[in-house]
Amino acid sequence: MSSLQFYNTRTRTTEKFIPQHEGEVKLYTCGPTVYDYLTIGNWTAYVYWDILVRLLEANEYKVHRVMNITDVGHLVSDADDGEDKLEKGARREDKTAWDVAKFYGDDFLRGMQRLNLKQPEYITKATEYIPQQLELVRTLGQKGYTYQIDDGIYFDTSKFPTYADFARLDIDAQKAGARVEFNQAKRNASDFALWKFTPSGETRDMEWDTPVDLLKGDATRKGFPGWHLECSAMAMDLLGTTLDIHTGGIDHIPVHHTNEIAQSEAATGLRFSNYWLHNNHLKVDGTKISKSLGNGYTLDDLEAKGYTPQDLRMFILQSGYQTEGNFTFENLTSATHRLHNWRRAAVLRHQLHETVDEQRDNRVPAYAASQALTEVLNDNMNTSEGLAHVDRVLGEVLDSTASYIDPRALTEFLQHVDNVLGFELITSTPDIGDNAKQLILERRRAREDKNWTKSDILRDTLATQGITVRDTATGSLWEYK
Ligand SMILES: [Zn+2]
Structure with a gap:
């Protein structure tokens, strides 16, 4: 059989797929942020990654797969600005962020079943992996990659020399472009929050104590994880330091995946994932899906x-x-x-x-x-x-x-x-009942007797049961209407 090959974003080439362990694949899929219904644009990615799993299995690999559910920490801007999408959803619906996450998280799981998407071995909620995320912050701190400013603990990207490689980023241009917007307390425009602090005087629905050993000075601070940190912590906790395949959307390449790689590899000294697969976007009527256009169909x-x-x-x-x-x-x-x-x-x-x-x-x-x-x-x-x-x-x-x-x-x-x-052709096409089969037989006899009136009546009766009959040289064949 021809061997499996993928376009690997990491190397920008199509490569034969070779997992670390024969017959086994460690796969991580960036999952949804559950603050609203998923649109067909979101589902597109999950359908493709469902095919990936099915294909790996057809090639006789045992697939160990983690998909996260981001239920905290994904800010309105994929960088570290703006409100937490979950807290924003909570205000919109006058619920707590926990309720919003539960509601849309459950809706996502139901949608997976409706689309016949294979269930990953692990579906992990970011809020259930807070200790692992804090441990990763601790490791990065001990290795000298972090610094604290007023609104959180950040990763210093200048300490990770290959930071720009994955996305082929032009860091100088990024610095120039970002000078106006970026948080001036950050050391570099590309630095990102590992752990954000709850602003003083505010309370969030979702917040945790920041362990004192991670904090500078003796103030206590509540906080919450950065979105990028979540994926690295959950992937490495369940699958180990190096994945075989990591998947996500192409929009994740320059920020989210670049940051996942930086923090994971800085912590372990090992490559985070051997293969990176990225799906392209779905447009609707030639335009980008957006809330304001109302084209984000569910x-x-x-x-x-x-x-x-x-x-x-x-x-x-x-x-x-x-x-x-x-x-x-x-x-x-x-x-x-x-x-x-x-x-x-x-x-x-x-x-x-x-x-x-x-x-x-x-x-x-x-x-x-x-x-x-x-x-x-x-x-x-x-x-x-x-x-x-x-x-x-x-x-x-x-x-x-x-x-x-x-x-x-x-x-x-x-x-x-x-x-x-994954089309469910077998289960969606059951045999018809004996009664319908009897009608088809009677219709055939009526036709043999050239009793067209009776044949037409039987055809109409069958049609009301959702069955049509076509006549071929060797007999009548039925199909669903
Ligand atoms: Zn991710």
Whole structure:
């Protein structure tokens, strides 16, 4: 089998995938900040990383995966300015930040199920890893990477010489550009907060005592973790110092991931992740998704318009993960048709036992079709080609005379498509009941008797049960409407 390869942001090249331990993959996915419903733009990333897990498993890797839920510390600006998104959400809804995190965190988990996303081995909430995060601050302090200013404990990026490498940042330009805006108490524009203090005179819903040994002077301060720190602390606590793959959105490269790398590698002296995979953005009608435009559709918005989460999955996978996607309802509708066509082929497996001729050569689909799908996806998760492959295989099945179709090979192929692409073709296409089968039989007899009136009545009865019948040279085949 062709080997698995990915475009690695760290090296800017496509590389053969080699994990640290044979047969095992340590994978970290940056998860959502749970202060609002996820939009289709957010879900796009999680659908792609679901394919990554499925593909690794198809290549017989055991996947140890951590996905975080950011429920504290992600400020309105990805840098260290502005309000905490959770505290802002709490004010908007007149709830506590804890309630907001619980509500949208649960909604995220439900959304994962609706989209048939594989459950990671660990889903970790930042608020449940505060001691590990403080320990990382402590280690960095002991190694001389931190300093304290009035609003928090910061990482001194000038002490980490390779800071700019990952994102190929131009630090001088950044300094010049940031001079006006950045917190003047910071030593360098790119320095970031590991631990922020609750401003004096204020109380936050989410705050913790800062251990006294981390503080300069003898004042006690309440505080909360920086968003970047959370990912490093949880990833290393559960997966060890070096990950095989770290995933996230391309917008995370210059700040969030750059900072994760700096603090993790400064603490351990080891590489934080061997492979970094980044998904591109989704636009809607050619424009960026934004609150003000009201184009940040949720799963509920799509369902209200008659689309299923599986339709969205199909839409997303039509583009590769590195391609900028463009969502329109027209594109979503065409994805819906594509999925419908796959299901038309999937229901054939219930109808072929009588007609299949095991002795025939050139039966479809070929048993090699499943393997070929994995091979296409192995090339940097090429989902658009993967879908085209499924189109070809199932298209051939739909175009074939029933006696050429091998129901066992078809079932096996559908199962494989479900495993690697997550479409639930098998469970979404159950057999019809005996009553409907009886009606189809009666309709066929009526047609043989040229009793068109009766045949039409039976066709209409079947239609009310969501079943249509098409007549072929070798018999009648049913499908879902
Ligand atoms: Zn992260």
